[in-house]
Amino acid sequence: MVIKGTAHKFGDDVNTDYIIAGRYKFKTLDMDELACHVMEDLDPEFSNRCQEGDFIVAGKNFGCGSSREQAPLALKHAGVAAVLAQSFARIYFRNSINNGLPALVCDTSGIKDGDELEIDLENGKIRDVTGGIELQSSPMPKVMLDILAEGGLVEYMRKHGSLSLERESA
Amino acid sequence: MGKTISEKILSSHAGTEASAGEMVIAELDYMMAQDGTAPLAIRGFEGMKGAGVAFPERVALCIDHNAPSPLRSVSELHSIMRDFAGRYGLELNDVGEGVCHQVMLDKAHVLPGNVVIGADSHTCTYGAVNAFATGVGSTDFAAGMLSGSLWFRVPETIKVTVNGTLPEGAYAKDVALMMVGSITADGATYMALEIGGETIAALELDGRLTISNLAVEMGAKVGLMEADDKTLAFFKDRTKTKFKPVSADEDANYANALEFDVSGLEPQVARPHQVDNVVAVGEVEGTPIAEGLIGTCTNGRLEDLRVAAGILNGGKVAPGVRLIVAPASREVMLQALREGLIETLTEAGASVMCPGCASCVGTHQGVPGDGENVISTANRNFKGRMGNPEAFIYLASPATVAASCIEGKITDPRRYPVSPP
Numbered sequence: 001m002v003i004k005g006t007a008h009k010f011g012d013d014v015n016t017d018y019i020i021a022g023r024y025k026f027k028t029l030d031m032d033e034l035a036c037h038v039m040e041d042l043d044p045e046f047s048n049r050c051q052e053g054d055f056i057v058a059g060k061n062f063g064c065g066s067s068r069e070q071a072p073l074a075l076k077h078a079g080v081a082a083v084l085a086q087s088f089a090r091i092y093f094r095n096s097i098n099n100g101l102p103a104l105v106c107d108t109s110g111i112k113d114g115d116e117l118e119i120d121l122e123n124g125k126i127r128d129v130t131g132g133i134e135l136q137s138s139p140m141p142k143v144m145l146d147i148l149a150e151g152g153l154v155e156y157m158r159k160h161g162s163l164s165l166e167r168e169s170a
Numbered sequence: 171m172g173k174t175i176s177e178k179i180l181s182s183h184a185g186t187e188a189s190a191g192e193m194v195i196a197e198l199d200y201m202m203a204q205d206g207t208a209p210l211a212i213r214g215f216e217g218m219k220g221a222g223v224a225f226p227e228r229v230a231l232c233i234d235h236n237a238p239s240p241l242r243s244v245s246e247l248h249s250i251m252r253d254f255a256g257r258y259g260l261e262l263n264d265v266g267e268g269v270c271h272q273v274m275l276d277k278a279h280v281l282p283g284n285v286v287i288g289a290d291s292h293t294c295t296y297g298a299v300n301a302f303a304t305g306v307g308s309t310d311f312a313a314g315m316l317s318g319s320l321w322f323r324v325p326e327t328i329k330v331t332v333n334g335t336l337p338e339g340a341y342a343k344d345v346a347l348m349m350v351g352s353i354t355a356d357g358a359t360y361m362a363l364e365i366g367g368e369t370i371a372a373l374e375l376d377g378r379l380t381i382s383n384l385a386v387e388m389g390a391k392v393g394l395m396e397a398d399d400k401t402l403a404f405f406k407d408r409t410k411t412k413f414k415p416v417s418a419d420e421d422a423n424y425a426n427a428l429e430f431d432v433s434g435l436e437p438q439v440a441r442p443h444q445v446d447n448v449v450a451v452g453e454v455e456g457t458p459i460a461e462g463l464i465g466t467c468t469n470g471r472l473e474d475l476r477v478a479a480g481i482l483n484g485g486k487v488a489p490g491v492r493l494i495v496a497p498a499s500r501e502v503m504l505q506a507l508r509e510g511l512i513e514t515l516t517e518a519g520a521s522v523m524c525p526g527c528a529s530c531v532g533t534h535q536g537v538p539g540d541g542e543n544v545i546s547t548a549n550r551n552f553k554g555r556m557g558n559p560e561a562f563i564y565l566a567s568p569a570t571v572a573a574s575c576i577e578g579k580i581t582d583p584r585r586y587p588v589s590p591p
Contacts, residue, residue, distance in 0.1 A: 022533050022555065022557065026244065027533070028243055029247070060356055061356035064389065067289060069308040087356060091306060157218040
């Protein structure tokens with residue numbers, strides 16, 4: 001499946017307090033409400049600029065800091081279809097996959113803000129149409145691919161009842 | 171080939187021989203969630219439509235981040251937690267019990283050699299008592315409740331050795347900040363830290379917990395220490411459950427080895443807005459402050475309050491500055507009351523809050539005003555962390571925070587001898 005969208009470029013160490021601030025996150029489970037505040041302390045206009053199907057393209061250590069799962073969830077509700085980064089903080093990485101939001105590790109240095117990207121999720125191939133770059137994302141553990149294939153960990157557990165490292169792919 | 175602590179603990183809990191880089195499904199000894207993460211976990215758990223909570227006696231929910239509730243909408247989330255805990259027979263630590271991580275330790279829910287997950291990134295704190303303890307998100311926690319186990323990638327380990335006698339005025343928090351400044355925010359991503367050396371051995375448990383608490387600020391999965399007599403003494407009167415500490419083999423394979431000598435360590439400060447933006451206190455001395463915070467899972471323990479009270483003893487918080495003190499748990503609060511620390515701090519002008527995360531997360535009390543500088547014993551200083559993106563947060567030891575509150579500006583705590591009340 002190939003998805004297309006616009007890249008929104010961020011730097012290194014974008015922490016989960018920036019993705020969704022504590023003053024919002026702790027008082028509601030309404031993800032659409034939280035979606036209006038994503039990245040607010042870093043880029044106040046981001047939630048307005050972000051269109052359904054767009055991508056976040058970041059540097060190193062995206063999602064560092066707090067374990068708040070509202071971070072990838074609110075991004076997803078804001079319309080983000082995938083996050084590409086040089087590297088991810090690990091709790092965020094698991095949370096993103098657990099919520100069916102692809103998190104792709106690749107060399108993002110050449111992608112510019114506003115570039116149009118095409119991403120083949122199955123093969124992890126990324127094409128920066130504007131910049132003329134082709135990238136390959138790093139493979140992720142099989143159990144994560146299985147979780148992503150179900151759309152998230154809730155769906156996976158509902159279907160399978162338990163985690164397995166050796167499951168036949170759906 | 172010998173094994174690291176992480177390899178041994180995960181292998182034994184997965185019932186298989188696993189090495190760094192391999193995947194396991196490990197049985198969980200305990201799991202915890204707090205009021206910022208539990209409501210979402212409960213929603214996820216119910217969506218999984220499973221048979222129930224596999225091991226209710228291994229689960230604790232804690233109301234600490236937003237305690238007491240400041241808003242009706244928060245109260246709704248707290249009600250969801252109480253209701254769920256009641257239905258499934260889970261332990262519920264309500265308002266005032268304390269910060270989740272302190273409560274987990276006070277109640278000995280985590281033991282040496284355990285695998286423990288917490289839906290809070292500072293779960294790594296319990297690495298100091300020799301547990302493979304790591305932070306997870308709400309849905310992973312829900313899966314853990316459902317099945318009693320979770321998948322892990324066995325991390326590679328960085329061996330960190332800290333030697334030297336800490337000089338006067340430098341404390342465990344300064345060691346921790348120095349390490350974060352050196353290793354940086356992603357220097358240990360996906361790795362386990364094994365932290366040891368004579369400095370660590372000389373620290374009491376309170377200080378060791380401070381250091382492990384900051385492991386996640388370097389990206390680490392866990393911040394492990396070996397168990398010794400002090401560790402055993404901590405658990406001696408807290409639990410009858412047998413446990414077996416886990417040590418690394420002599421010939422264990424480490425991805426990297428780092429050595430620090432702290433014999434000349436000066437008090438450290440993390441400047442806004444990153445935890446690894448660490449400098450010696452001298453570089454920021456004189457910066458005016460409006461608010462101080464002594465507390466949190468990092469530095470809300472008895473030793474921390476003793477040092478703060480020792481510096482503030484007979485002194486006064488400067489005009490225009492408010493100092494908020496939040497003991498990390500009910501147990502710490504009671505002991506602090508008995509030792510007269512709460513009286514000393516209050517006499518000096520500190521405002522003591524109910525045990526909990528207090529002002530650290532910006533969810534309820536102690537939000538700074540626009541342009542204000544806060545000096546805090548917490549573990550994060552990201553922009554907006556304390557509820558106002560127009561404020562600036564400096565991280566430091568309880569001693570540095572106490573001294574700074576007397577002067578109304580960031581102050582080297584070595585100017586103020588600690589005289590116990």
